[in-house]
Amino acid sequence: MHVTARGDRFGWHRDGWLGRLRQDNAWDDDGHSFFARARILRRLCEPAAEAAFDRADREALERLCAALPELVPPLPPVLTHGDLWCGNVLSDPGGGPALIDPAASYCWAEADLSMLWCSPARPPPIASSRRTRRSRR
Numbered sequence: 001m002h003v004t005a006r007g008d009r010f011g012w013h014r015d016g017w018l019g020r021l022r023q024d025n026a027w028d029d030d031g032h033s034f035f036a037r038a039r040i041l042r043r044l045c046e047p048a049a050e051a052a053f054d055r056a057d058r059e060a061l062e063r064l065c066a067a068l069p070e071l072v073p074p075l076p077p078v079l080t081h082g083d084l085w086c087g088n089v090l091s092d093p094g095g096g097p098a099l100i101d102p103a104a105s106y107c108w109a110e111a112d113l114s115m116l117w118c119s120p121a122r123p124p125p126i127a128s129s130r131r132t133r134r135s136r137r
Contacts, residue, residue, distance in 0.1 A: 005079030006077065007078065010029070013025075017103060023103050031072075031074070031077060032069045035065075035068060039111070079106055080108070081103070
């Protein structure tokens with residue numbers, strides 16, 4: 001998906017959802033600006049962030065966002081899953097991987113990898129659950 005579905009800008013034609021939180025997908029020509037605005041700074045007004053971050057924490061995040069062009073090389077916008085975590089990886093009827101998600105956008109491929117890497121352990125495949133139910137009968 002990351003290799004074949006490249007875009008000419010960052011974002012998506014409509015907003016999406018990251019869990020219960022609205023995902024801002026307003027188009028942007030600059031990946032650093034998009035990631036800072038739409039993926040990091042916009043979360044600072046969420047109740048959990050307001051409770052967890054003091055003024056110094058917020059200022060540190062703002063400095064990090066301002067430094068993104070120095071920290072992250074220019075990367076192309078590619079079609080991303082957006083909320084790639086173990087709960088969105090399912091098995092198809094043949095046991096192969098299948099993805100579900102309402103958070104697609106054109107962003108950095110590494111954003112998907114970081115979401116998957118930082119998520120909890122993957123759930124058991126659907127096929128295993130079916131075998132378990134059958135063996136109990």
